[in-house]
Amino acid sequence: MTTQPITQEILTVENVNISFKKSKTQSVLAVKDLSFQIRQDETVALVGESGCGKSVTALTLMQLVEKNSSIIEGNILFEGENLNKLTEKEMQAVRGNKISMIFQEPMTSLNPVHKIGKQISEVLVLHGFATKADSKDKAIEILKKVGIPRADSIINEYPHQLSGGMRQRVMIAIAMACNPKLLIADEPTTALDVTIQAQILELMKTLQQQFNTAILLITHDLGVVSEMADRVIVMYYGQIVEQAPVRTLLKNPKHPYTIGLLNSVPDINSDSDEPLSPIEGNVPNIGEIKEGCPFRLRCKQVHAKCHTENPALFQLDQQFVRCWLYEKREVGA
Numbered sequence: 461m462t463t464q465p466i467t468q469e470i471l472t473v474e475n476v477n478i479s480f481k482k483s484k485t486q487s488v489l490a491v492k493d494l495s496f497q498i499r500q501d502e503t504v505a506l507v508g509e510s511g512c513g514k515s516v517t518a519l520t521l522m523q524l525v526e527k528n529s530s531i532i533e534g535n536i537l538f539e540g541e542n543l544n545k546l547t548e549k550e551m552q553a554v555r556g557n558k559i560s561m562i563f564q565e566p567m568t569s570l571n572p573v574h575k576i577g578k579q580i581s582e583v584l585v586l587h588g589f590a591t592k593a594d595s596k597d598k599a600i601e602i603l604k605k606v607g608i609p610r611a612d613s614i615i616n617e618y619p620h621q622l623s624g625g626m627r628q629r630v631m632i633a634i635a636m637a638c639n640p641k642l643l644i645a646d647e648p649t650t651a652l653d654v655t656i657q658a659q660i661l662e663l664m665k666t667l668q669q670q671f672n673t674a675i676l677l678i679t680h681d682l683g684v685v686s687e688m689a690d691r692v693i694v695m696y697y698g699q700i701v702e703q704a705p706v707r708t709l710l711k712n713p714k715h716p717y718t719i720g721l722l723n724s725v726p727d728i729n730s731d732s733d734e735p736l737s738p739i740e741g742n743v744p745n746i747g748e749i750k751e752g753c754p755f756r757l758r759c760k761q762v763h764a765k766c767h768t769e770n771p772a773l774f775q776l777d778q779q780f781v782r783c784w785l786y787e788k789r790e791v792g793a
């Protein structure tokens with residue numbers, strides 16, 4: 461057997477559409493024609509303002525979007541399987557085991573009535589990483605790995621007894637307990653103060669190197685992107701509008717939306733004191749834009765075609781941009 465190259469794709473998302481049903485006959489498209497890949501050694505950041513479709517994307521990868529009220533089309537290929545075709549039972553073997561997820565607010569994902577130790581043990585036993593007999597020791601071991609002091613007494617505490625930062629460490633411990641291939645982190649540090657945030661990001665980096673876990677990091681914070689990501693996917697109104705290696709994207713953003721996002725945060729690469737200019741207006745509600753480029757309502761470089769046609773993703777070297785300004789170099793053209 462040949463060894464696989466380390467840059468192998470772990471996840472391939474192909475032409476995924478996510479719609480929510482509004483009535484028996486009507487649905488609205490929340491995420492449109494989403495295609496991207498994550499390699500085993502990568503951290504990919506998914507960025508965009510609130511309402512762009514980041515969380516819906518993450519939940520779809522985990523098959524956690526309510527099936528009765530949604531329609532998910534396209535392929536989500538993970539280790540040769542299409543997650544979108546798995547039964548709930550089959551998916552349970554993937555979730556928390558091969559793909560784990562952490563959320564912004566750990567209090568909502570930790571069970572408030574169960575002790576920390578029990579919550580970790582349950583995951584370990586469920587996926588066959590421990591027996592009932594040794595699950596307590598293993599839980600302590602895992603808590604130590606994520607830098608939790610007094611791990612042997614913390615296992616007997618309840619989530620509310622811990623600080624926000626410690627709770628997020630516990631969530632990371634649970635997420636990493638089965639040594640997943642892919643960790644999806646949805647705004648994992650947004651609810652934490654800056655010092656704790658830095659510690660949690662550092663912990664994620666350390667664990668990634670230790671366990672060789674790919675990370676899909678969802679954030680609206682470009683500082684976090686700069687710190688963590690290898691590649692960046694920018695979403696707007698449920699579509700990828702730009703995709704590039706992190707340094708390229710931060711130094712040479714192309715899509716007017718990406719440029720707008722970067723202008724609305726303090727410059728990551730210099731101490732320049734240019735005034736910040738947030739993007740005016742809001743992300744439209746899903747279903748609101750019927751034609752043209754969804755960003756045109758907020759764009760400073762809008763021209764006639766933008767009003768009628770939604771651009772394709774155009775390729776410029778390693779960068780992909782969904783904007784008519786870059787029309788000539790269409791992907792595959």
Ligand SMILES: Nc1ncnc2c1ncn2[C@@H]1O[C@H](COP(=O)(O)OP(=O)(O)O)[C@@H](O)[C@H]1O
Pocket residue numbers: 480490508509510511512513514515516517745746
């Ligand atoms: N279960 C749902 N039913 C209907 N619309 C939804 C549902 N979940 C999310 N949406 C809509 O999908 C869009 C994207 O939401 P979301 O992925 O949560 O954004 P983000 O995480 O980027 O802030 C929003 O317009 C939101 O209102």
Ligand SMILES: [Mg+2]
Pocket residue numbers: 514515516646
């Ligand atoms: Mg979200």
